[in-house]
Amino acid sequence: MIIEARGLAHHYGPEKTLSDVDLVIDRAGITGLCAPNGEGKTTLLKLLAGLQFPSAGELKVLGHEPRERPLDLLQRLYFLPSEPHAPKWTPTKIAHYYAAFYPNFDHQLYRENLVSFRVDPNKPLDRVSFGQKRRAQLSFALATRAQVLLLDEPTIGLDIQGKDQFRRSLIAGTEAGQTIVIATHLLSEVENVLDHLLLLADRTIRGYVDLGQAAAFYSFNLKPVKPPYGDKGYARRVPGGWLTVHADGRPSNTSLDLETLYLALTDGRLVMPGTLQTPLV
Numbered sequence: 001m002i003i004e005a006r007g008l009a010h011h012y013g014p015e016k017t018l019s020d021v022d023l024v025i026d027r028a029g030i031t032g033l034c035a036p037n038g039e040g041k042t043t044l045l046k047l048l049a050g051l052q053f054p055s056a057g058e059l060k061v062l063g064h065e066p067r068e069r070p071l072d073l074l075q076r077l078y079f080l081p082s083e084p085h086a087p088k089w090t091p092t093k094i095a096h097y098y099a100a101f102y103p104n105f106d107h108q109l110y111r112e113n114l115v116s117f118r119v120d121p122n123k124p125l126d127r128v129s130f131g132q133k134r135r136a137q138l139s140f141a142l143a144t145r146a147q148v149l150l151l152d153e154p155t156i157g158l159d160i161q162g163k164d165q166f167r168r169s170l171i172a173g174t175e176a177g178q179t180i181v182i183a184t185h186l187l188s189e190v191e192n193v194l195d196h197l198l199l200l201a202d203r204t205i206r207g208y209v210d211l212g213q214a215a216a217f218y219s220f221n222l223k224p225v226k227p228p229y230g231d232k233g234y235a236r237r238v239p240g241g242w243l244t245v246h247a248d249g250r251p252s253n254t255s256l257d258l259e260t261l262y263l264a265l266t267d268g269r270l271v272m273p274g275t276l277q278t279p280l281v
């Protein structure tokens with residue numbers, strides 16, 4: 001098992017941040033972690049990385065309790081925060097000092113990442129733009145070849161080429177056996193590479209949707225007029241009409257749209273497919 005949470009709970013103060021979190025991720029792949037603001041995405045990533053501790057329940061990552069921060073886990077897991085600290089060092093110097101913490105660190109891949117992300121390896125990170133800093137940090141994160149990669153809002157600040165390169169690197173990572181969890185509000189930027197959508201709402205997990213299954217379970221249709229009152233699906237105004245999603249396996253006339261699916265699931269009108277029939281209220 002790569003990630004296993006049972007009845008996981010967390011609170012910073014008296015108020016609960018997360019409760020009754022049950023989650024099993026047992027294979028390589030890319031999971032998009034999505035939720036409204038303040039619902040606990042970053043906290044869940046920090047729990048997985050051992051930077052926050054559970055207040056109840058069980059949590060194991062690569063067979064370890066992250067709160068114990070054992071060396072075997074720290075060497076095989078990498079967490080990239082949304083606003084990571086960047087030393088005033090060049091990317092070359094950063095790798096010189098930090099790569100040693102990751103036994104699978106691939107220096108060749110790091111050099112390739114810096115080239116493809118168009119990062120100057122010899123320019124200190126306090127003298128580059130936000131997006132350039134982000135590219136350098138992603139280059140390092142991807143080169144760790146960590147078995148579990150946790151990325152918090154990784155695409156913020158990236159230009160179009162940067163996002164494209166990022167998606168290609170993610171695909172290469174999963175092909176090499178990585179399990180990647182990406183917390184993001186920008187689903188459209190990663191939807192083509194995700195194979196699962198993990199939805200947090202009301203401080204707990206409301207669904208873990210296999211997107212291969214979802215394509216067969218949910219139907220997406222572009223309609224010229226708003227569906228009638230009482231329609232069991234979800235409809236969203238888009239250019240050219242209304243994009244509807246239904247959980248009835250009827251034929252689609254347009255492709256799966258993750259943002260619309262997310263809105264439909266958080267809105268409570270649709271249910272999860274297969275074994276994940278957590279009815280949303």
Ligand SMILES: Nc1ncnc2c1ncn2[C@@H]1O[C@H](COP(=O)(O)OP(=O)(O)OP(=O)(O)O)[C@@H](O)[C@H]1O
Nearest residue numbers: 012013017035036037038039040041042043044185
């Ligand atoms: N250090 C902290 N001390 C106290 N409360 C915190 C702390 N960090 C986060 N919280 C609270 O915990 C809840 C979850 O925060 P978290 O940052 O995990 O949410 P998020 O889903 O990542 O949010 P966003 O989408 O805005 O980035 C929020 O209500 C937040 O106010």
